[in-house]
Amino acid sequence: MRVINLFLCLLLAGSLQVYAQNKHAWKEATSGGYKYRYVSGDPMQARFYTLKNGLTVILSVNKKDPRIQTLIGVRAGSNSDPKDHTGLAHYLEHLLFKGTQKYGSLDWAKEKPYLDQVEQLYDTYNKTTGTEKRKAIYKQIDSVSGVAAKYAIANEYDKMMTGMGAQGTNAHTWVEETVYEEDIPSTAVDKFLAVQAERFRDPVFRIFHTELEAVYEEKNRGLDNDGRKMYETMLATLFPTHNYGQQSTIGTVEHLKNPSLKAIRKFYNEFYVPNNMAIVFAGDFDPDYVIKRIDDQFGYMKTKPVNEYKGPVEKPIAGPIVKEVFGPDAENVNIAYxxxxxxxxxxxxILTVLSQVLSNGKAGLLDLNLNKQQKLLGAGVSTLPWKDYTVFALSGRAKQGQSLDEVKDLLLAQLDILRKGDFDAGLITAIVNNFKLYEVQGLESNGNRANSLMDAFIKHKGGNWQYDVAYIDDMSKVTKKDIVDFANKYLANNYVLLYKRKGEDKSIVKVDKPPITPVEVNRDAQSRFxxxxxxxxxxxxxxxxxxxxKDITKGKVGNTDLLYVQNKDNGLFRLYYRFDVGSWGNKKLPLAAQYLQYLGTDKYSSEEISKQFYNIACNFNVxxxxxxxxxxxxxLQENFDKAVELFDHLIxxxxxxxxxLAGMKNRLQKARADNKLNKGQIMSGLRSYATYGAKNPFNNQLSNDELNALTAGELVDLLHALPTYKHTVIYYGPETLDKATAGIQRLHRLPAEFKATEGNKQFEKVQQAASKVLFADYDMVQAEVNWVRNGNLYDPSSTAVVNLFNNYFGGGMGSIVFQTIRESKALAYSTYAFYAAPNKKTDRYAVLAYVGSQADKMNEAIAGMNELLTVIPESEKAFETARSSxxxxxxxxxxxxxxxxxSYLNAQKLGLDTDIRKNVYESIDGLKFSDVKKLHEQNIAGKPYSYCILASEKRVKLDDLKQYGEVQKVSLDEIFGY
Structure with missing residues (x-):
C-alpha cells in the first residue's frame, strides 16, 4: 500500500500497483447499516463504500490526533479539458471556493442578474477577435463585475472552514484529477459535511475576473520557472497526440485570454457527478457515524454517465528526440521514456523496483557509480504514473568543466549496466526491507493515508486496492531477470533527450495585465448559511x-545528558546527538558534514558503508x-546496534x-555558480541582507580562495573532533530507558572530558532607520517583492497577540492581506504578511511581507501592501474567525x-520551562481587536522598511524604485559571499 514518506511520494508518485495475493483479497462487511468492502491484511483498515448514487467513500481510522485529513476528489483534470478551452478544469477548481446561492452572497436574487450578464459578456468576448472591440467588451465585464461584487462575500468558504478549525485549505488540479483538501478537527464532521454538500450542490462562479487574473499570475509564474518549462516540453514531446502532452493543466495563453463561463459550467455538470467522485477521510472518527452523515448530505447528487477521456495509442519512439529549453536557471539534462x-x-x-535499483538515495547505480564517485553534480530518477502511460526519467547536472553531453553519456551508461544485469541481486531484498520501513513511517500520517487512498480512486476507483496492499510482497517476488528483461524491452534508444540551457527564452509570451477595478469584498458580511x-x-x-x-525522562549516558521518550506505537527508533555549535561558529562544519558521505574508513569503503546502512533499512544524517x-x-530498532556502531565507526x-576533496570542491564551485542563477536562492540572500546587513548568515560562507585552500586533513580532524564536544543524546524508540541507556553507552564512544567549543558567532538583526530598496536583477516576467523590518526583542507575554495578529492579518486565504491584494485588487497570485517571532530569547521579531506580481503591476502591488502596513482594516467578523480558529x-x-x-529544547532557547501554548490558550478570549491594532501601530505602521525586489531591469526601471527609498543594487557576489 502506498503509505510512504514524502521523498518516495515524489519519486514514485503512487506508481505502486502490483500483483494481488490471496492473503490480500476483497472482503465484505456490514456495520451501522452500511455495507462496505475492505482488503484483508490492510494495515490502514480502509473501508470502501459505494452509495446508492455511485459516490465512493473511503474511510481509514487513525486515533493518533483528534483531527481528520479529508479529500474530495474528481476523476477529471486537464486530460478532460475541451480542446478549445485548455486550463478549464483548473479554472473550475479555483471557482469552487467562491460559494453558492446560499453562501458567498449578500443577496442572491440581486446578484444573479449581474452574474448572468457577466457570463453572457464573457461568451461574447470569447467569440470576438478585434482588439478594440475586445477591450470595449472587457471594460463592460469589469464594470458589471464590480456591481455584482457588491453583493458578494469574498472568501466566505475559507471563513467557514477557518471558523471550524480547519487547516491546510487547498485544492489541486493535475492531469487526471481535481482534489479538494481540508484538515479538520474530529468534532467538526457535521459542519464540514454541511459546507461541502452545499459547495458541490450548485456552485456560483462569482468574482470571476479577479480570480482569472490570479490564474494569469500563476501562468506567468510558470513562464519564469525553467523546471516547469522542461516538464511541459518533455510531455509535449513524449506525447505528440495524447492529452498528457497536448494539454497543460494551466492552459495555453490564448485560451487563458478567452475564457468561457458556459464551458466551465458544462464541464462541471459533466464530471462533478457522484459516480465520478470520492470522499476520503483519514483520522480520528467513528466510521459508522461518518458514512451515515455523508449519505445524508450527499444523497441529493444524481448519477450520470461520464464520458471518460480515452487517449490515443502513441506510436513507438524510434530513436532519440532532442529538445532544448532556454532560461536563466542552471543547466541540466533529462532523459525521458x-x-x-x-x-x-x-x-x-517491476518498474518500481527497477527505479530503486537505479536510485534509492544510498545504494542504487546512480547513487554509487555517479553521485558517490562525484562524476557529476547530481543525478536522480523520477516517475509520473498515469493511467495510460508512465513517464520514467533520469536527470543529471554537470559539475564544473563538464558538458551536458558528458552527463548524458554517464546516465546512459548506467542504463547499459542495468540492461546487462551488472548489479547485485541482493539489492532487491534491501529495497523491499526499506519499503517496509517507509510503510510503517507512512502509517503515522493522515495525509499519507488519505493521499494513497485518493490516488487509488483516481487510478481505478479503488478497485485495485488489494494490489496496493500487497505491493511489498510482490516487490519481493521481482527477480533480477525481470528487471533486466524490462530494461532491455523498454529502455533502449526510444527516449526524449532534453537539454536545459542557460540563455534567453525568446518564445515566452506573457499574459498581459487587463485593467481591473478593485471589487468589494464585504469583509464583515455573513450569510445565513x-x-x-x-x-x-x-x-x-x-x-x-x-x-x-513528566513527559520527558532525563537521564545520563556516561558524562552527558540523555533525553528520552518511549515509542509505544511501532518498532522504529530515532537517535540524535545534539551539539551546541553550528555553521555560525564554524563555516567549515557544513563542508565537513558533506565530505563525510564520500569517505571510507580503515575497514570499509564509502560505497560499502552506504550499502550496509541501506541493507539494514537505517539512515544517518549530519x-x-x-x-x-x-x-x-x-x-528499525532490531538493527539499532548495527546502525549506531557503524556510524560511530565511520565518524x-x-x-x-x-x-x-578535489572532486567535492569542483562540485561545490559549480553548485555555487548554479545558486547564483536560481531566483529563490537570490531572494533568500536578499532577505538575509535586509535582515542582518552586508555580513549575514546567508553569505557566511568560505570565500572561493578559502575553499580552494581547504585540506582534507582539516575536514577529517573536524569530523573526528565533533563527538568530543559536549552534546546531548536524544532517544525515541521502543526500548526501555535502562536498555536504551545501556545500548547507547555501549555503542557510542564518549570522551572522559568534553572539549570546549569556540562558540557561535552572533548575527544581530539591523534596525532600519530609513526605508531602502535592495534590488537584484533577474531575467523573468514577474517581479517579487519582500518587505523586511526588524522589531523588538522577544517577549513571551506577547505570544498570544502576535499569533492572533498573524491569523487575522496575513496568514491565510481569509486574511486581510489575501482578501485585499488578491481577491479585491487582483494584484498577485501569492501574497502574505506576518510578524515573525524569533527562536531564541535574545533575538528580535521581524515584519515579513511578500507579493509576487507581474512586473507591470509591481508598483500597484507595493502600494496595495503599503496601505495595509500603514492602516490595518478592522473587521469584527474576521477577527472573531481568527480567534476561533x-x-x-x-x-x-x-x-x-x-x-x-x-518542543522542550525550543522552549529552553526562548528562556521558557513550560508549554507556552497553555498561557496563549488562556489569553485568547481576553484579546480584543484593539490589542491587534496596537501591535500593528507600534511595530508595523509608519515604520521604515527594506524592500527586497527581484525583477528584470528590462521590465522595471530603477529610477521608479526611488519613491520607496534609497536604491541599492546588490551584486550576486555581495548576496552570496563568494
Missing amino acids: RMPGALDTKNAV LKTVADMPETAVKPQWLDYN APGAEETTISISG NNCKADEQV MKKDIETERITQDGIIF
Whole structure:
C-alpha cells in the first residue's frame, strides 16, 4: 500500500500497483447499516463504500490526533479539458471556493442578474477577435463585475472552514484529477459535511475576473520557472497526440485570454457527478457515524454517465528526440521514456523496483557509480504514473568543466549496466526491507493515508486496492531477470533527450495585465448559511499541554545528558546527538558534514558503508544548523546496534582523501555558480541582507580562495573532533530507558572530558532607520517583492497577540492581506504578511511581507501592501474567525513522539520551562481587536522598511524604485559571499 514518506511520494508518485495475493483479497462487511468492502491484511483498515448514487467513500481510522485529513476528489483534470478551452478544469477548481446561492452572497436574487450578464459578456468576448472591440467588451465585464461584487462575500468558504478549525485549505488540479483538501478537527464532521454538500450542490462562479487574473499570475509564474518549462516540453514531446502532452493543466495563453463561463459550467455538470467522485477521510472518527452523515448530505447528487477521456495509442519512439529549453536557471539534462501505464500492475511493480535499483538515495547505480564517485553534480530518477502511460526519467547536472553531453553519456551508461544485469541481486531484498520501513513511517500520517487512498480512486476507483496492499510482497517476488528483461524491452534508444540551457527564452509570451477595478469584498458580511453552520453543536476538544518534567525522562549516558521518550506505537527508533555549535561558529562544519558521505574508513569503503546502512533499512544524517549541529540515526530498532556502531565507526575512523576533496570542491564551485542563477536562492540572500546587513548568515560562507585552500586533513580532524564536544543524546524508540541507556553507552564512544567549543558567532538583526530598496536583477516576467523590518526583542507575554495578529492579518486565504491584494485588487497570485517571532530569547521579531506580481503591476502591488502596513482594516467578523480558529488549532494540536523533546529544547532557547501554548490558550478570549491594532501601530505602521525586489531591469526601471527609498543594487557576489 502506498503509505510512504514524502521523498518516495515524489519519486514514485503512487506508481505502486502490483500483483494481488490471496492473503490480500476483497472482503465484505456490514456495520451501522452500511455495507462496505475492505482488503484483508490492510494495515490502514480502509473501508470502501459505494452509495446508492455511485459516490465512493473511503474511510481509514487513525486515533493518533483528534483531527481528520479529508479529500474530495474528481476523476477529471486537464486530460478532460475541451480542446478549445485548455486550463478549464483548473479554472473550475479555483471557482469552487467562491460559494453558492446560499453562501458567498449578500443577496442572491440581486446578484444573479449581474452574474448572468457577466457570463453572457464573457461568451461574447470569447467569440470576438478585434482588439478594440475586445477591450470595449472587457471594460463592460469589469464594470458589471464590480456591481455584482457588491453583493458578494469574498472568501466566505475559507471563513467557514477557518471558523471550524480547519487547516491546510487547498485544492489541486493535475492531469487526471481535481482534489479538494481540508484538515479538520474530529468534532467538526457535521459542519464540514454541511459546507461541502452545499459547495458541490450548485456552485456560483462569482468574482470571476479577479480570480482569472490570479490564474494569469500563476501562468506567468510558470513562464519564469525553467523546471516547469522542461516538464511541459518533455510531455509535449513524449506525447505528440495524447492529452498528457497536448494539454497543460494551466492552459495555453490564448485560451487563458478567452475564457468561457458556459464551458466551465458544462464541464462541471459533466464530471462533478457522484459516480465520478470520492470522499476520503483519514483520522480520528467513528466510521459508522461518518458514512451515515455523508449519505445524508450527499444523497441529493444524481448519477450520470461520464464520458471518460480515452487517449490515443502513441506510436513507438524510434530513436532519440532532442529538445532544448532556454532560461536563466542552471543547466541540466533529462532523459525521458514512455512506459506502460499504472494500470498495468505487472509492469508497474517491476518498474518500481527497477527505479530503486537505479536510485534509492544510498545504494542504487546512480547513487554509487555517479553521485558517490562525484562524476557529476547530481543525478536522480523520477516517475509520473498515469493511467495510460508512465513517464520514467533520469536527470543529471554537470559539475564544473563538464558538458551536458558528458552527463548524458554517464546516465546512459548506467542504463547499459542495468540492461546487462551488472548489479547485485541482493539489492532487491534491501529495497523491499526499506519499503517496509517507509510503510510503517507512512502509517503515522493522515495525509499519507488519505493521499494513497485518493490516488487509488483516481487510478481505478479503488478497485485495485488489494494490489496496493500487497505491493511489498510482490516487490519481493521481482527477480533480477525481470528487471533486466524490462530494461532491455523498454529502455533502449526510444527516449526524449532534453537539454536545459542557460540563455534567453525568446518564445515566452506573457499574459498581459487587463485593467481591473478593485471589487468589494464585504469583509464583515455573513450569510445565513454561515451562521447556521457556526451554530451547529459540537463537542469541545480539551487541549493537552506538555509537562516537560513528566513527559520527558532525563537521564545520563556516561558524562552527558540523555533525553528520552518511549515509542509505544511501532518498532522504529530515532537517535540524535545534539551539539551546541553550528555553521555560525564554524563555516567549515557544513563542508565537513558533506565530505563525510564520500569517505571510507580503515575497514570499509564509502560505497560499502552506504550499502550496509541501506541493507539494514537505517539512515544517518549530519545536519549543521546555524547554532546547533544534529546527528541523527534512525531505522528499525532490531538493527539499532548495527546502525549506531557503524556510524560511530565511520565518524571516528573516516580517512582523509584529497582526491575526494578535489572532486567535492569542483562540485561545490559549480553548485555555487548554479545558486547564483536560481531566483529563490537570490531572494533568500536578499532577505538575509535586509535582515542582518552586508555580513549575514546567508553569505557566511568560505570565500572561493578559502575553499580552494581547504585540506582534507582539516575536514577529517573536524569530523573526528565533533563527538568530543559536549552534546546531548536524544532517544525515541521502543526500548526501555535502562536498555536504551545501556545500548547507547555501549555503542557510542564518549570522551572522559568534553572539549570546549569556540562558540557561535552572533548575527544581530539591523534596525532600519530609513526605508531602502535592495534590488537584484533577474531575467523573468514577474517581479517579487519582500518587505523586511526588524522589531523588538522577544517577549513571551506577547505570544498570544502576535499569533492572533498573524491569523487575522496575513496568514491565510481569509486574511486581510489575501482578501485585499488578491481577491479585491487582483494584484498577485501569492501574497502574505506576518510578524515573525524569533527562536531564541535574545533575538528580535521581524515584519515579513511578500507579493509576487507581474512586473507591470509591481508598483500597484507595493502600494496595495503599503496601505495595509500603514492602516490595518478592522473587521469584527474576521477577527472573531481568527480567534476561533486559533483556539481550535491549539485544542486539537498534539505534540507527540520525539516532537516532545524538540518542543522542550525550543522552549529552553526562548528562556521558557513550560508549554507556552497553555498561557496563549488562556489569553485568547481576553484579546480584543484593539490589542491587534496596537501591535500593528507600534511595530508595523509608519515604520521604515527594506524592500527586497527581484525583477528584470528590462521590465522595471530603477529610477521608479526611488519613491520607496534609497536604491541599492546588490551584486550576486555581495548576496552570496563568494
